[in-house]
Amino acid sequence: MPGIRWLAVVGVVALLAPTVASGPAVATAGGRSVAVVRTDQGAVRGTVAADHRSFQGIPYARPPLGALRWAPPQPGPLWSGVRGATRPGDACAQLKGLPMDEPSASEDCLYLNVTTPRTSARTPRPVLVWLHGGDFRFGSGDTYGGQRLAAGGDVIVVTVNYRLGALGFLAHPALASEGRTVGNYGLQDQQAALRWVRRNATAFGGDPGNVTLFGQSAGATSVCAHLAAPASAGLFHRAIMQSNSCANPVQTRDGATEAAEEFARRVGCTDPDTVAACLRGRDPVRLVTTAGYPGAGVDLGPVVDGRTLPVDPAAALATGRLHPVPVLTGMNRNESAALVWGIERSGLNCPKPPEPEQRPESCPLTDEQYRDQVRAIFGDRSEEVLARYPRDDAHVASETLAAVLTDHDYAEPFYSAALQLARRVPTYAYEFADEDAPFFTEGPEASFPTGAYHCAELPYLFTVDYAEALTPTQRRLSDEMVRIWSDFARAGRVDWPRLRGGNPYVRVLAGGGASGTTNFAAAHSYDFWRSSRG
Numbered sequence: 001m002p003g004i005r006w007l008a009v010v011g012v013v014a015l016l017a018p019t020v021a022s023g024p025a026v027a028t029a030g031g032r033s034v035a036v037v038r039t040d041q042g043a044v045r046g047t048v049a050a051d052h053r054s055f056q057g058i059p060y061a062r063p064p065l066g067a068l069r070w071a072p073p074q075p076g077p078l079w080s081g082v083r084g085a086t087r088p089g090d091a092c093a094q095l096k097g098l099p100m101d102e103p104s105a106s107e108d109c110l111y112l113n114v115t116t117p118r119t120s121a122r123t124p125r126p127v128l129v130w131l132h133g134g135d136f137r138f139g140s141g142d143t144y145g146g147q148r149l150a151a152g153g154d155v156i157v158v159t160v161n162y163r164l165g166a167l168g169f170l171a172h173p174a175l176a177s178e179g180r181t182v183g184n185y186g187l188q189d190q191q192a193a194l195r196w197v198r199r200n201a202t203a204f205g206g207d208p209g210n211v212t213l214f215g216q217s218a219g220a221t222s223v224c225a226h227l228a229a230p231a232s233a234g235l236f237h238r239a240i241m242q243s244n245s246c247a248n249p250v251q252t253r254d255g256a257t258e259a260a261e262e263f264a265r266r267v268g269c270t271d272p273d274t275v276a277a278c279l280r281g282r283d284p285v286r287l288v289t290t291a292g293y294p295g296a297g298v299d300l301g302p303v304v305d306g307r308t309l310p311v312d313p314a315a316a317l318a319t320g321r322l323h324p325v326p327v328l329t330g331m332n333r334n335e336s337a338a339l340v341w342g343i344e345r346s347g348l349n350c351p352k353p354p355e356p357e358q359r360p361e362s363c364p365l366t367d368e369q370y371r372d373q374v375r376a377i378f379g380d381r382s383e384e385v386l387a388r389y390p391r392d393d394a395h396v397a398s399e400t401l402a403a404v405l406t407d408h409d410y411a412e413p414f415y416s417a418a419l420q421l422a423r424r425v426p427t428y429a430y431e432f433a434d435e436d437a438p439f440f441t442e443g444p445e446a447s448f449p450t451g452a453y454h455c456a457e458l459p460y461l462f463t464v465d466y467a468e469a470l471t472p473t474q475r476r477l478s479d480e481m482v483r484i485w486s487d488f489a490r491a492g493r494v495d496w497p498r499l500r501g502g503n504p505y506v507r508v509l510a511g512g513g514a515s516g517t518t519n520f521a522a523a524h525s526y527d528f529w530r531s532s533r534g
Contacts, residue, residue, distance in 0.1 A: 039200045042079040047086050048118060051151040055114040055204070056142060057089040060196040061189065063108035064163060069280055070175045070185060073110060073192040088113060088142030092164045093284040095293065097138030098455070099442035100466040104140075105285045107167060112193055115146030115157045116204050124207035126489040127156040129197055129236065131190060133217025133243070133455070135294050136301045137165045145463030152479060153486025156206035158197055162189035162222075165291040167284065169300040171253070172260035174276040181305040183256055187225055188308060194226075194235035212489040214240035216458065218301075220329075221248065225302050227323050228316040229309055238492050240485065241329045243410065243454055245417035246317040256303035263298045266290045317417060320424050326492035327421050328485075330430035330506070331414045334451035336405035340365070340398045341446040341453070364447035370397035374404060381532060388528055399448040411524035412533070418506075422499040426492060429499045429506040430484075431518060432457040434477060436511065438468035457509075461485060477511040484509075 033048035037055065046055035061073035068074060089111030091104040117125070128149065132139040146157030162168060163186045171183030194213070201208040213236035215223045220241035226232035227239060227246065251259070264270065267290045269278035291297050304312050316322050343349060343365070350363035365373070370391065375382040389404045391397060421427040435449070437456035450456075459467045460478040470478055488494050496507045496517075504521040508514070521527065 036082060037203050039203055041076050043082040044085040045082045046114075049147065051118050052147040053116045053118055054147070055085040055116075057087055057111045058083075058085055058114065059089065059110060060112050060160075061110040061192045064110065064167075064185070065107055069107065069167065070170060070182070072180065072185065072188050076110075076196070088140070089161065091140035091142075092161055093167055093288050094134075094138050094164050095288055097134055099440040100143050100455075100464065101134060101138040101140075105283075105288075107163075107284050109140075109161050109163070110189055110192070111141070112158055112160045112196065113142055113146065114204055115150040115159075116206075117151050117154055121154070121205060124202065124210075125154060125156050125205055126210045126212060126486070127158060127197060127201050127206040127208070128212045128214055128485070128489050129194060130157065130159045131162070131213070131215030131219035131222045132159070133215065133219045134164070136169060136186065136218045136221075137288075137291065137294070137297075139164070139218075143464065143466070144458065144461075148463045148478065149461055149482055149485065152482040153489070155486045155489055156201065156204055158193070160190060160193045162186045162193070164288075165300055166263060166287045166298075169256075169302065170260050170263060170279075171251075171256035171300075171303050171305065172264055172275070172279065173257060174264075174272070175279070181307045183260075183303040183305050184308040187222060187229065187302055190222055190226065191229070191231055191235065194232065198235060209237070210489070211236045212238040212240060214242070214485070216242035217244050217454065220244035221250070221302065224313045224317075225250065225309060227325070228311060228313040228321065231308065233323055236325065238326050238328070238489060240488065241327065242457065243331050243335060245329065245331075245414045246313050246322070246421070247413035247417040249312050249314045250302040250304060250309065251299070252312075253304055253306070256300075256305075259299050263290060263300070266298065317420050322421075322424070324425050326426040326428075326488070327418075328428045328430070328488045328494065329414065329418050329421070330432060330509075331410045332452040332454060332456050333431055333433040333435075334402060334406060334449075334456075335410040335454045337399075337402040337446070337448070337450040337453040338455060339405060340402045340448075341450060344398060344447060345443055362444040362447070365397040365401060367391050367397050370401050373401055377405075388525060396448045398446070402448070402450075407524045407526075408529055411520070412526055412529035415506075415520060415524070415526055416530065418499055419501055422501065427499045428488070428494045428496065429520070431506050431508050431520060432460075432481075433508050433510040433514070433518075434460075434474065436471075436474075438470060438474070440467055442466065457481070471511075473511045477509065477515075480515065481509060 035046045035053045059076045061076050090106035090109045092109035096103045141159030141161050150157045168186030175182045198208045221244050223241050224246040269275045344362045378385050418429045433452050435451045460481045504519045505517045506520045508518045
């Protein structure tokens with residue numbers, strides 16, 4: 001699939017906490033403002049800033065430890081008194097991923113974070129539930145601070161952790177028990193979080209009857225999975241998919257089983273009589289290390305399991321068997337620039353120096369390496385691709401490869417899925433195109449213009465610390481995007497026309513007054529790539 005290939009306040013205050021749509025109560029503790037809300041599990045104490053309230057690290061399910069490893073999520077714990085909700089919970093077990101992702105060895109990770117505007121409202125606010133990306137191997141909800149969207153859009157923002165990698169998606173037949181299917185534990189976690197939101201949105205001033213599920217990359221794949229998942233029906237009422245689409249198939253049951261058996265062999269669990277016990281006995285660090293990185297590990301992710309996902313979401317899209325909710329969907333103009341930056345950053349394409357320690361940390365692709373990459377990826381069609389995307393003096397080889405992979409991996413599937421959705425539900429399409437989007441602060445700079453790379457839109461919607469600060473021009477674009485996302489959550493529509501068949505134009509979101517429309521199909525050679533897929 002596309003992606004990077006790869007709570008001081010006690011007793012009396014708790015009793016005074018409201019349980020209606022007016023929002024959390026405010027008190028002071030230690031000289032700072034705090035907010036207390038009573039959830040169906042117990043009261044939580046968050047923090048209050050100038051324009052928002054934040055409640056972090058709320059457990060929406062029991063920790064999936066011991067016998068609950070590779071089991072559906074169970075109802076969260078109950079508590080008396082007031083639980084602190086001022087720090088996020090642990091991220092789910094993972095390796096180091098992109099600059100925003102940190103390694104974790106924790107399985108006690110099923111937490112969510114709620115951000116609200118500081119002031120109360122006369123009517124319940126829309127709720128947006130965020131599913132982070134990361135190839136189903138990396139990421140955590142707290143990376144994406146909800147204050148920009150909550151305060152600027154007058155909405156409630158919920159960010160979610162869910163099980164990842166082998167712990168979230170291992171579909172080994174030996175793990176089945178009591179008639180349960182295997183795999184898709186991460187998707188089931190997301191459903192548990194949505195049920196928590198339905199039960200508790202009112203306490204935070206939100207409307208449980210107006211929930212928007214939105215996600216980016218693997219998070220967008222998750223959103224599409226929930227559009228096709230029977231148990232997700234009614235848990236959300238609008239959907240936003242960023243930088244991925246329903247056109248990309250998930251794993252088949254046979255493919256997932258094969259991957260799980262390969263994983264078990266790599267982790268040293270080969271005896272058929274003891275493989276389940278062996279897997280359950282393995283340390284989480286060993287499990288995530290064995291799953292590895294995209295392209296070098298074992299491919300694990302959502303699977304057609306007959307229950308959580310009875311059919312592939314791509315097939316459900318083609319037949320119209322998705323939950324009929326309005327959709328906002330889009331991609332970034334230069335998605336694959338991040339992937340090519342990763343190739344440069346690996347140094348594997350650098351000329352080999354006499355001594356290994358002298359190898360540069362980053363090298364731009366040469367023209368020859370560009371052609372080699374295209375031939376390796378596209379095989380028999382490579383010469384046709386090279387003719388369509390020739391090398392020229394205006395763009396370096398890395399930039400040209402990024403254009404090829406963006407159009408093939410993102411533009412064609414995004415637009416194909418958007419057109420299919422548009423035949424059945426109100427669908428609005430966008431292209432994020434800020435050519436100077438702030439880049440990651442960690443790692444070497446790319447040797448070429450990265451433009452609107454994969455993940456580039458996220459600092460415009462969330463408060464993050466892994467990317468360069470927005471300029472004043474970019475803050476104005478951020479305000480525009482926050483308005484669009486929140487308007488869509490509020491009413492299921494935006495301020496440009498619905499996408500319809502035969503209309504190749506989508507809304508462009510760019511800084512410096514460059515927002516407008518574009519002939520998307522022409523700009524991304526849509527017909528060229530569509531013809532190769534049949």
